[in-house]
Amino acid sequence: MAQGKNEGIFQAHEDLSSGGMIDKLASFFEGRGAFLFLVPALVLIGIFVIFPVVWDVYISMTNASLVGPSAKHYIFIGTQNYFRLFQDFLFLNSLKVSFAFTVLSALIGQAILGLALALVMRMEGIKGKILVATVVFIAWVIPEVVAGYAWSAVTDKQGLVSAILSFFGVKTEYSLYFTHPFEVIVVANIWRGTAFSMILFTAALEGIPKYIYEAAEVDGATPWQRFKYVVFPLISQAILVDFILITIWTFGVFTLPYMILGPGGGIGNAGQLWTLYIYFKAINNFDIALAAAASNVMFVIVLALILAYLWSMKYFRRW
Amino acid sequence: MGSVELKNVTKIFPPKTVAINNVNLKVHDGEFFILLGPSGCGKTTTLRIIAGLEKPTKGRVYIDNEDVTDLPPRKRDIAMVFQTWALYPHMKVYDNIAFPLKLRKVAKDEIDRRVKEVAKMLQIETLLDRYPRQLSGGQQQRVALARALVRKPKVWLLDEPLSNLDAILRVQMRAELKRLQKELKITAIYVTHDQVEAMSMGDRVAVLNAGRVLQVGAPNEVYNKPNTLFVASFIGSPPMNFMRVALKNEGGNYALVAEGVSIPLPTELGKIIEEKASDVNDLILGVRPEHLELSTAEDSNIRGEVYVIEPLGSETILNIKVGDNIIKARLLKETTLSIGSKVFLKVSTNSIHVFDPSTERALF
Numbered sequence: 204m205a206q207g208k209n210e211g212i213f214q215a216h217e218d219l220s221s222g223g224m225i226d227k228l229a230s231f232f233e234g235r236g237a238f239l240f241l242v243p244a245l246v247l248i249g250i251f252v253i254f255p256v257v258w259d260v261y262i263s264m265t266n267a268s269l270v271g272p273s274a275k276h277y278i279f280i281g282t283q284n285y286f287r288l289f290q291d292f293l294f295l296n297s298l299k300v301s302f303a304f305t306v307l308s309a310l311i312g313q314a315i316l317g318l319a320l321a322l323v324m325r326m327e328g329i330k331g332k333i334l335v336a337t338v339v340f341i342a343w344v345i346p347e348v349v350a351g352y353a354w355s356a357v358t359d360k361q362g363l364v365s366a367i368l369s370f371f372g373v374k375t376e377y378s379l380y381f382t383h384p385f386e387v388i389v390v391a392n393i394w395r396g397t398a399f400s401m402i403l404f405t406a407a408l409e410g411i412p413k414y415i416y417e418a419a420e421v422d423g424a425t426p427w428q429r430f431k432y433v434v435f436p437l438i439s440q441a442i443l444v445d446f447i448l449i450t451i452w453t454f455g456v457f458t459l460p461y462m463i464l465g466p467g468g469g470i471g472n473a474g475q476l477w478t479l480y481i482y483f484k485a486i487n488n489f490d491i492a493l494a495a496a497a498s499n500v501m502f503v504i505v506l507a508l509i510l511a512y513l514w515s516m517k518y519f520r521r522w
Numbered sequence: 523m524g525s526v527e528l529k530n531v532t533k534i535f536p537p538k539t540v541a542i543n544n545v546n547l548k549v550h551d552g553e554f555f556i557l558l559g560p561s562g563c564g565k566t567t568t569l570r571i572i573a574g575l576e577k578p579t580k581g582r583v584y585i586d587n588e589d590v591t592d593l594p595p596r597k598r599d600i601a602m603v604f605q606t607w608a609l610y611p612h613m614k615v616y617d618n619i620a621f622p623l624k625l626r627k628v629a630k631d632e633i634d635r636r637v638k639e640v641a642k643m644l645q646i647e648t649l650l651d652r653y654p655r656q657l658s659g660g661q662q663q664r665v666a667l668a669r670a671l672v673r674k675p676k677v678w679l680l681d682e683p684l685s686n687l688d689a690i691l692r693v694q695m696r697a698e699l700k701r702l703q704k705e706l707k708i709t710a711i712y713v714t715h716d717q718v719e720a721m722s723m724g725d726r727v728a729v730l731n732a733g734r735v736l737q738v739g740a741p742n743e744v745y746n747k748p749n750t751l752f753v754a755s756f757i758g759s760p761p762m763n764f765m766r767v768a769l770k771n772e773g774g775n776y777a778l779v780a781e782g783v784s785i786p787l788p789t790e791l792g793k794i795i796e797e798k799a800s801d802v803n804d805l806i807l808g809v810r811p812e813h814l815e816l817s818t819a820e821d822s823n824i825r826g827e828v829y830v831i832e833p834l835g836s837e838t839i840l841n842i843k844v845g846d847n848i849i850k851a852r853l854l855k856e857t858t859l860s861i862g863s864k865v866f867l868k869v870s871t872n873s874i875h876v877f878d879p880s881t882e883r884a885l886f
């Protein structure tokens with residue numbers, strides 16, 4: 204039997220095979236041949252990921268516009284767009300809105316509600332929990348455009364919320380999305396995205412063996428102590444993963460707020476997320492170079508956040 | 523203070539596994555009580571019902587004469603060693619042991635003192651700074667034991683807490699555990715399938731089989747007066763010898779007879795058997811290997827020929843063919859006998875057991 208560096212993973216195959224085909228494949232993979240298999244993927248990534256990023260960075264340093272003469276003939280203007288961006292009140296406002304939106308609707312709303320739901324799903328003898336889970340799931344799977352329409356209908360001055368309020372004697376003169384644009388998209392996004400956190404936490408809770416709960420119970424832990432000292436530490440890593448994913452997604456949310464508020468983000472731009480801002484700049488103002496610069500800034504911010512999360516991961520799970 | 527009582531407790535796991543069947547037990551305060559039985563007989567289930575981790579299908583559980591059947595585990599003031607240890611993977615050994623105290627808001631230095639004390643007793647004081655995954659099985663088991671012993675609850679529930687230790691350590695730990703239990707006078711319910719452990723540690727032993735309690739008594743009681751074939755065969759090593767015999771009555775002189783066996787019985791004993799047995803011609807005679815001794819031909823009541831000799835150093839186990847049976851005799855000295863030679867054995871009528879094969883119960 205061949206000795207040397209292709210012991211290890213190919214060893215098992217050697218024992219099983221009659222020695223021909225699989226041996227050849229193994230040595231083929233070990234050589235440069237493996238690279239050939241990567242070429243199609245690399246080409247696709249190059250066309251659809253790397254090129255747009257490079258192009259985007261380039262455009263952000265020009266005076267390109269969506270229409271007009273500078274749509275075709277634009278010139279390199281260096282970092283001017285970035286300076287313009289940070290002097291733009293609307294951009295700074297959209298940063299603030301996006302941060303608040305992510306913290307409130309994702310990190311607080313979706314994660315806490317998702318965890319609470321996941322905990323409830325594990326309890327025995329709670330009636331109607333399947334119904335709740337189903338509703339949560341439906342919110343997650345219906346198309347975003349439909350969800351957006353539904354929310355603008357529900358929060359309209361002739362919609363469900365107004366009907367309920369007037370039932371309690373509160374008269375509503377305007378639509379809720381008009382008077383409280385930011386609050387409406389926060390709640391809508393919690394409604395929309397909680398299912399993911401719930402699933403993730405349910406899986407994490409399933410991973411804790413039953414006897415650990417039992418040991419804690421016998422040791423005298425109250426339900427709250429069990430959560431605090433046993434359950435929470437054991438799912439802390441899942442919470443971090445959840446935070447990473449929902450942060451990325453929530454910063455990128457566009458369709459749902461767009462459907463409810465339009466690119467302006469409602470009255471006083473109170474709900475203008477940076478995604479809406481970019482759309483607004485590129486499509487309404489034709490200023491695609493500035494929009495490109497804005498998206499690059501957000502890319503760097505989100506990347507920094509993710510790196511911070513990943514870095515904090517090493518403080519978790521030392522056991 | 524911690525007596526434990528089970529009244530008519532039955533546990534059925536759906537759809538129809540009867541794990542324990544109408545169990546009645548009374549464990550006295552301060553007692554070292556053993557649950558002994560083969561694998562799957564319901565020992566763990568019984569313990570879990572006392573702990574409150576399983577709800578009995580029928581029956582009630584009392585701790586200190588208080589009905590705790592509907593109380594959750596944390597309100598029962600018990601500590602338990604799980605058969606699977608159930609250590610907290612994210613806590614170091616120290617924190618695992620300290621956890622029950624921490625929950626009760628015991629002062630930090632008191633926790634420290636007690637954790638170190640119990641760790642020392644169980645010889646794990648050098649491991650306090652490790653996580654459970656960094657320990658061997660036997661070490662993890664001792665951490666689980668420490669977590670139970672660090673507290674002074676009403677009852678300790680110990681599910682085979684020494685099963686993973688090597689022979690030497692196990693003997694040491696048995697002694698330590700027993701000493702601690704007597705010192706603190708905490709009621710202990712100890713599960714084992716090791717009859718030596720049961721005999722050496724227990725104040726009383728309950729022998730279980732197939733979900734039922736067959737006999738409860740002091741170790742020498744279950745050893746000397748087993749009430750069923752099962753208890754007789756389960757306790758003792760090597761196990762009791764069994765032979766099919768018949769009761770003969772010749773003008774008031776009773777004897778148990780079979781090929782190679784003829785044991786004269788006192789009249790009262792003969793009468794009891796005659797009265798209780800469903801068929802006097804089909805009985806099971808039980809004799810422990812240690813109760814058989816070599817004798818002369820005239821004095822003997824069992825005879826056969828040597829089949830195998832097992833010298834074990836301090837003692838010798840003789841395997842003897844009597845009729846169609848091979849029985850074992852335990853001799854405390856070396857023997858000059860050789861395979862195939864005739865042997866004459868004597869057993870005192872005080873040490874014989876007679877069972878009715880149809881009921882499997884002892885007749886006296």
Ligand SMILES: Nc1ncnc2c1ncn2[C@@H]1O[C@H](COP(=O)(O)OP(=O)(O)OP(=O)(O)O)[C@@H](O)[C@H]1O
Pocket residue numbers: 535536539540541559560561562563564565566567568605715
């Ligand atoms: N959760 C469960 N669901 C169904 N059957 C169970 C469950 N737990 C135990 N049983 C069954 O109940 C019976 C008693 O189990 P138990 O664990 O009490 O045995 P044990 O005496 O502790 O055995 P061992 O010495 O092997 O630990 C077994 O037949 C087992 O298969």
Ligand SMILES: [Mg+2]
Pocket residue numbers: 565566567605681
């Ligand atoms: Mg068990």
